[in-house]
Amino acid sequence: GRFGEFGGRYVPESLVAACAEVEEAFREAWSDASFRHRLERLRAVHAGRPTALTPAVNLSAELGVTVLLKREDLAHTGSHKINNVLGQALLAHRMGRRRLLAETGAGQHGVAAATAAALFGLDATVFMGERDIERQQLNVFRMTMLGAEIVPVRSGSRTLKDACNEAMRHWVTAAHDSYYCVGSVMGPHPYPWMVREFQRVIGEEARAQCAAELPTSVPTHVVACVGGGSNAAGTFAGFVDTDARLIGVEAAGGAAMTDGTAGIVHGYRSRVLQDEHGQVAEAHSIAAGLDYPGVGPEHAYLGDIRRARYVTVTDDEVVPALRRLARTEGILCALESAHAIAWVLRAAGTADLPTGSTVLITLSGRGDKDMPALMATATR
Amino acid sequence: GRFGEFGGRYVPESLVAACAEVEEAFREAWSDASFRHRLERLRAVHAGRPTALTPAVNLSAELGVTVLLKREDLAHTGSHKINNVLGQALLAHRMGRRRLLAETGAGQHGVAAATAAALFGLDATVFMGERDIERQQLNVFRMTMLGAEIVPVRSGSRTLKDACNEAMRHWVTAAHDSYYCVGSVMGPHPYPWMVREFQRVIGEEARAQCAAELPTSVPTHVVACVGGGSNAAGTFAGFVDTDARLIGVEAAGGAAMTDGTAGIVHGYRSRVLQDEHGQVAEAHSIAAGLDYPGVGPEHAYLGDIRRARYVTVTDDEVVPALRRLARTEGILCALESAHAIAWVLRAAGTADLPTGSTVLITLSGRGDKDMPALMATATR
Amino acid sequence: MPGALETTTRAASETAMPGALETTTRAASETAMPGALETTTRAASETATPGALETAMRGAGRPRLVPYVTGGITADWTRYLLACQAGGADAVELGLPFSDPMLDGVTIQRASDQALARGATVEKILTDLTSVRDQLTVPVVVMTYANLVVHAGATAFCRRLAAAGVTGLIVPDLPVDELGELEPAAARSGIDLVLLVAPSTPAARIRQICARSRGFVYAVSTMGPTGERDTLDGRAVVLAANARDAGGPPVLIGFGVSTPAQAARAAGAADGVVVASALVREVLDGATPERLRQVVAGFRAALDATRLRGTTSR
């Protein structure tokens, strides 16, 4: 399972069989109409899909660019993460597993995984760095309310990357009855591929909605934020066979596509932020969900073949972007999603995004989770 | 504008003309297909309607009752409040007003009003009791991010009921350029009627969704929580002409239908919690949105003619109900909505809700806003 | 489900078309509502002779001055009533404090909160009033909110007022369309029900209100709650003139009459003034009854001066 030279299955021998089992089960399920039907129904009746496509009328007028927003912030649990966990939980259930394992940073994937586990009557064990637990108490509490067990990770930087390691370590011991539910288009094969397939619904819905909304049917530009990159991968999947320019927006402090070099972490080969000695660096972004030193291998590939372009915005651009969208459209998006907005604000009217362009932006999630941090910033 | 003996327009003479203007504008707009069409599009592209109808499969199995959840928690801004404010903001815009005035208690209506104002390029002034501002800092911040001005209300109990008074006082001075956007099925005519019409979409969608989901087409019971009562009024509107039993669930500490007596507050006649001397009492509920001493006049009427039944649940029943829904269905609902769940948990299998019943419950909003308070309770 | 109830409900609450709803609503109110008494009431009141308050207002022979005191604001609050009379009031307005005074600005809100916090109730205030009633020679007009009337029941409420010697009643959140059973109940108890007109009231409606108001017509000077203001709203003069042209009882300007000079200006266009927040502020600030008497006397003098300057007074 590779995207060009990226991807692969760089796991200990003790996990190779577990990965292979997941791959086999997914291949089988994904070609089974009843599995797909069940997933589609879950998406509709439980997760609130399809999510809306919102023409950002005021912002469009101000920028001279037609802006359409794909509203993953309206999906159940408040972000696109639910698309992935519903698919994986359904698969885990089909495989007869009793427990979901998940890593989480800011807690969004953890909450989504706990949600899916509750729905399927599975146990959930969520690995979370001790520092993230302190910073994201509300999401920790949400997971607890949903019945998940939280395992604090005290190694390394005590953040997401260490939680990923710890989840893998635990998976080795528990693969017989537990399913590792990876949170983004990362991890060993088949995860980057499988998670993209589960997130593809974003792009496919948006493609159809754009066709109904735009005289040109397809937007000229498709923009999404990239941390691990699952919302971008899902969005791009709907437009990769069109003429649309695909733009992934990374946090300047966590830009594996821009600043990373070839490396292997968490079971896959991709671009990785690392120091001169090959030690994986910590990412630093105001958006916890982009605070990750790697990036999904498909993005590394799409960047290499120049089918997608990856750009960065700084923390300083993100808060004003979030605020501007709030004031023009009445939408408080997540800090992660605000990266995509920030790039559009900067690029509109330039050669990167000429006046008259039509741009689809995926809003990966809602901003409620970020309000405490923004409040702290505002009162500082 | 009355519902039996309830409702009316009990406002100072200086507001009579303003109310009449709103009424006239609404009547005209509501019979104008282009207004309705614009509202429908806004609901779809901006607010994420229709919201899902979720069969609560696990809870149903446990209770022996088929439970369907109308998912207003998935609507933009996180509750059904958006349905109302989109309608009223569209009306204010049509009337040429430049500013929305709104009262808010927990902040949900304030956030929704600020959202709609941003979308329509209107200013927003939100009146909020000083005590509520202290208790709901996150929602205050959300409103600020959306560009709204918050006016702290320092009179009386410094909570919602005082914010209502202050909003009315301000409206008197500003009726020429401001529109008072009432947050529930309360206030002077035409508000209780108009707000129900804007919330009717909940019931109408649910009616159609139930028809697709249930062999019996219509559920045997329809349950919604009641504070001011807008989500219940909107839900009931879709089923009032069926055989479904309509049940409104109040907070035991704010049960105007059960404990209130005839009275007049905030411009309408209804049941009101008051002391022996006719002074309006403060309500006390764990759910801030049910912390209101009055109730929409239509509910008083539906109760009087016995078309709907009103019951109460205590704070002690609500938190376990919220937790149970979270653990069985992966849905963290608002404390307000958990009142409806709590009644169903209590009534299932009794004469009130016999085994084999089909019950539609409106989840008025999502629970994220309540997590800080629940965390505080849990650690106490 | 009973078919009859269902039909009613659908009609009242479920019909989507405004037209249909309106019809239903009108039908409902004509059969079940206080409003149904309107026709009868108007007929009754149009033929009635003026009550005690209106007689006093009409016969004053000078610009009328009606000071306001919040009942129960202090333990010896009745001394403020007497002070108002001593200062030259033609009638006194007695506020029965309510928890949710929608039309009042901060001063009267604070006074209401203070009185309620002291344990003031309608019954206690009226009992206090009774104890000084024989020292009061001017009419007492009660001002309160609709909920206190509804809570007691309109008939019982009016009887209780009458028993305490009250001869007038102002309920600012009962516009003329919502008077319902209070209008006949007041008439039966000999209470003059004072109605309000506002700058936003259309001309035809001013005529309707003036025709039904008893005692006097309360012309709200400004679009806003009660409270002191730097200047008297210019719309007050126009409104008072229109109200006087309608030919009902005397027209008094109230809301924002903050100084003797403003009172004098208001009296130039109307039959008198109601002064509330300016006095209540004094009481909240700890004024003695004598001090309040002096303040009222200041308003009295300014009003009387307008007559000396030849201003019209009916």
Added chain:
Amino acid sequence: MPGALETTTRAASETAMPGALETTTRAASETAMPGALETTTRAASETATPGALETAMRGAGRPRLVPYVTGGITADWTRYLLACQAGGADAVELGLPFSDPMLDGVTIQRASDQALARGATVEKILTDLTSVRDQLTVPVVVMTYANLVVHAGATAFCRRLAAAGVTGLIVPDLPVDELGELEPAAARSGIDLVLLVAPSTPAARIRQICARSRGFVYAVSTMGPTGERDTLDGRAVVLAANARDAGGPPVLIGFGVSTPAQAARAAGAADGVVVASALVREVLDGATPERLRQVVAGFRAALDATRLRGTTSR
């Protein structure tokens, strides 16, 4: 948009059907990937003579003992290497610390963190190693994670190891399917690339791994990360037996070999043991090199006792 790129992209990333994707993926990896070298490599290594490590492991004539030390864990860390040798090691395993040691339990994690916090780098550790290389008579096997190999480049990395006198390499997150260019690069530098088998490895795959492993075959005793355990996992015995039956290099059991008794039991089923966490814990707890030597000697004695009791040793 360039048509060719588009086609590639669609094929690689956009096709919904697993079957189609798989084909594309295989195609991509056969043309562009390290994996493409696999066939060549196997051919090359199957004909190669055993390297220095494997020669040492085969010729030991007693149960092999390979103690592990984290490079850079203390300023004088090389003294621990020498102590291991003095305690009776047949080879020493040198951990190059990595920020994200996915397969390591808390002890080795702490050791890695401590070494990195001290500023340890691959270069510094190998320089340190070089300074004591002439005192080391046993082979040195480096253990590290794939990222450090990729970061340096497989060829450069192996050359650097060889220059420091290293003769073996273990990369636990490079399963046999992902060896890519490292396998030929190691062979070219005379480095034996040690592969791992685990209890979850199917029989056919065990044979494949044993055939390609050089130096020894690392039999992971348990389904879990490195770390001390109360008892040796029973699956280790079965796994080691299967690996030995596959007929590759000697089979050493590692992971959770915590006590001399456990080592003895493991050596009963295998050709030897790797002991890591039990030693690293001593170092973290402040053991002197002499103390470590004694601990290693304890393992040595227990292993040698098994031979005296007649346990098989190839």
